[in-house]
Amino acid sequence: MSDQTKRQNEENAASVPKADTLTPADRYQELFIAVQMGCVFSDSKTFVDCVPRGDPEDILEQYREQCDDDGFDLAGFVHANFEPPQVHTSHYKSPPGQPLKAHIDSLWDVLTRHPRQHPPNSSILPLPNDYVVPGGRFAELYYWDSYFTMLGLAESGRHDLLASMANNFAYLIDTYGHVPNGNRTYYLSRSQPPVFALMVELFESNGVCKAIEYLPRLRKEYNFWMAGAEEMRPGDARRHCVCLDDGSILNRYWDDRDTPREESYREDVLTARKSDRPAHHVYRELRAGAASGWDFSSRWCDGPELSTIRTTSILPVDLNCLLYKLERQICLLNHAVGQRKQAEKFQQRAEQRKQGIERLLWNAQAGAFLDYDFERASPREALNSATAAPLFIGLASREQAHRTAQALRDRLLCEGGLGTSELDSGQQWDQPNGWAPLHWMAIRGMRNYDINADDIACRWLRTVGTLYKKESKLVEKYVVTHDGDDAEGGGGGEYPLQDGFGWTNGVTRRLLHEDPGNEANQAKAASKS
Structure with a gap:
C-alpha cells in the first residue's frame, strides 16, 4: 500500500462522523415494541432499517402523547415519521443473453454502497470507504459474507473495492474492538465467524496491502474472542x-x-x-x-x-x-x-x-x-458441512482429511451439490439447502490435501448456472437435493429467498475461473418470453 493511499485512508477514517450506537429498541422503546409486535411491516428487519424523518426523541414523545387516543393509527404514524428502506430486487437480474461471468462482474457496482449513503439517526454504522453488500434485504456490510464476496472481487479485478473493504474492516476493529455481525447498531453486541485473518491473506496475495500492516487489528480481534480467558479455571x-x-x-x-x-x-x-x-x-x-x-x-x-x-x-x-x-x-x-x-x-x-x-x-x-x-x-x-473447516484451514492430518472427505460424500453430497446438514428442519441452514461459502470451504479444503473435489464443484456450478439460465439471477441459497438441471432457490427460515447475492457471486466467480471448461461458463440469462 503506497504512502499516498495510507494517507487517504487515514483522512477517510477521520472524516467518518461519530456513530450514535443506540439501537432502535433502545431509542424507540415502547414504540419499537408496538411496531414489531403489531406487524406494521411484514419483515421485522424493515423497521430497524428505517430512517426517521425527524428528531427521534420528538417522534417518541409524539407517540407517547397520541398512542392512547381513540382511533390511533399506528401504521399511519410510523409511515408519517419513518422512511422505509428500498429493496430493488429487479436490479439483480441480467439482460437477456448476458453470460454468467459478465453478470457477476456487472453486479459489483450494483451491490456497492458509499459513505454518503449513511443517513443520520438511522441504525447504520458509518464506514469510511465504499463497501459491497449481499443484496436484497441485506443492505449493509456483513462480516463473514464479505470474505467469500471478496474472492469474486479479486477474480473480477476489482482491487479498488478490495482495498476499500480492507480499510473498512480495519476501521470497525479500531472503532468497536471487533467486527460486528454487520454495520448496524443492532449488530454491535455480536460478531460472526472470524475470517479477518483469511481476508488479510487475500489482500496481500492480490497486492492490495501487506499483511503485516494489519497485525494490530488481528491482535485486537483475537482479544475480543478471548476476553476473560486468562482468569478462567x-x-x-x-x-x-x-x-x-x-x-x-x-x-x-x-x-x-x-x-x-x-x-x-x-x-x-x-x-x-x-x-x-x-x-x-x-x-x-x-x-x-x-x-x-x-x-x-x-x-x-x-x-x-x-x-x-x-x-x-x-x-x-x-x-x-x-x-x-x-x-x-x-x-x-x-x-x-x-x-x-x-x-x-x-x-x-x-x-x-x-x-x-x-x-x-x-x-x-x-x-x-x-x-x-x-x-x-x-x-x-449429526454431521454438518462445517466438518470441512479443518481441511480448509489445514489443521487436519492427511488421514483425517481423507476420512472427512469421504464422510462429506457419503452423508451430505446430493445431486445438486453439498447439503448443509442431515436434517430437514424447516430452517434455512439445513436440508435441502446448499450454500456457497460451505461449498468453497469443502472444495478448497479437499484440494488442500490433493483430494479431488471436482464432482462437488461441478454439481454446484450446474445448480447455479441452471437457475441463472432460467431466472437470470443468482440467489442466496439453493436446493441441492435433486439434480442441478432442476435447480431452484432454497427456502426455509425467517424471510423469503433473497436475490443478489454477494457470496454466491464471489464463490461462483472464483470457481468459474478455476474451471474455464465448465459448462456454467457458457450459461446465459434467459430470453424474454
Whole structure:
C-alpha cells in the first residue's frame, strides 16, 4: 500500500462522523415494541432499517402523547415519521443473453454502497470507504459474507473495492474492538465467524496491502474472542470462552445481549413462548445462533424445533478452526517483525487449540470432525458441512482429511451439490439447502490435501448456472437435493429467498475461473418470453 493511499485512508477514517450506537429498541422503546409486535411491516428487519424523518426523541414523545387516543393509527404514524428502506430486487437480474461471468462482474457496482449513503439517526454504522453488500434485504456490510464476496472481487479485478473493504474492516476493529455481525447498531453486541485473518491473506496475495500492516487489528480481534480467558479455571464458561478440564481454551458463539434480536423481534418472542426455559435464555441462544452465521440450523438445537436451541452449549468446529488460523497468522506475523516471544506465545496457543480440537472435535467412529456439547460432554452426532473447516484451514492430518472427505460424500453430497446438514428442519441452514461459502470451504479444503473435489464443484456450478439460465439471477441459497438441471432457490427460515447475492457471486466467480471448461461458463440469462 503506497504512502499516498495510507494517507487517504487515514483522512477517510477521520472524516467518518461519530456513530450514535443506540439501537432502535433502545431509542424507540415502547414504540419499537408496538411496531414489531403489531406487524406494521411484514419483515421485522424493515423497521430497524428505517430512517426517521425527524428528531427521534420528538417522534417518541409524539407517540407517547397520541398512542392512547381513540382511533390511533399506528401504521399511519410510523409511515408519517419513518422512511422505509428500498429493496430493488429487479436490479439483480441480467439482460437477456448476458453470460454468467459478465453478470457477476456487472453486479459489483450494483451491490456497492458509499459513505454518503449513511443517513443520520438511522441504525447504520458509518464506514469510511465504499463497501459491497449481499443484496436484497441485506443492505449493509456483513462480516463473514464479505470474505467469500471478496474472492469474486479479486477474480473480477476489482482491487479498488478490495482495498476499500480492507480499510473498512480495519476501521470497525479500531472503532468497536471487533467486527460486528454487520454495520448496524443492532449488530454491535455480536460478531460472526472470524475470517479477518483469511481476508488479510487475500489482500496481500492480490497486492492490495501487506499483511503485516494489519497485525494490530488481528491482535485486537483475537482479544475480543478471548476476553476473560486468562482468569478462567477448568469448567468455566465465560462469554466466547470455555475452559476445558486440562485448562486449555476452546470457543463458542456468543452475543452480549439476552433480549430478542431487534431485526427479528416478534419471531424471537414467539419462539421463546414455545420453550419452558426463561425467555432471556432463549433470546441469548438465538442471538448466539445468529453470531454463528448459521441462523438457523438443527446444528444448534435438540431436534427440529427452534425453541430447543442451545448454541452457547456447543463448541463449533468451524469457529475453533478459524481461531486456530488467527493464532497461526499472529504467530507468523510476529516472527516477521522480530517479536520472538509473542510469536512463541501464539504458537503455543495454536498448538493447544489444535490438541483440543483433535481431542474433542475429531470423532474417529464417524470419521469426521463433529461439534461438541461441552455441557453434556458428548459430540453432536449429526454431521454438518462445517466438518470441512479443518481441511480448509489445514489443521487436519492427511488421514483425517481423507476420512472427512469421504464422510462429506457419503452423508451430505446430493445431486445438486453439498447439503448443509442431515436434517430437514424447516430452517434455512439445513436440508435441502446448499450454500456457497460451505461449498468453497469443502472444495478448497479437499484440494488442500490433493483430494479431488471436482464432482462437488461441478454439481454446484450446474445448480447455479441452471437457475441463472432460467431466472437470470443468482440467489442466496439453493436446493441441492435433486439434480442441478432442476435447480431452484432454497427456502426455509425467517424471510423469503433473497436475490443478489454477494457470496454466491464471489464463490461462483472464483470457481468459474478455476474451471474455464465448465459448462456454467457458457450459461446465459434467459430470453424474454
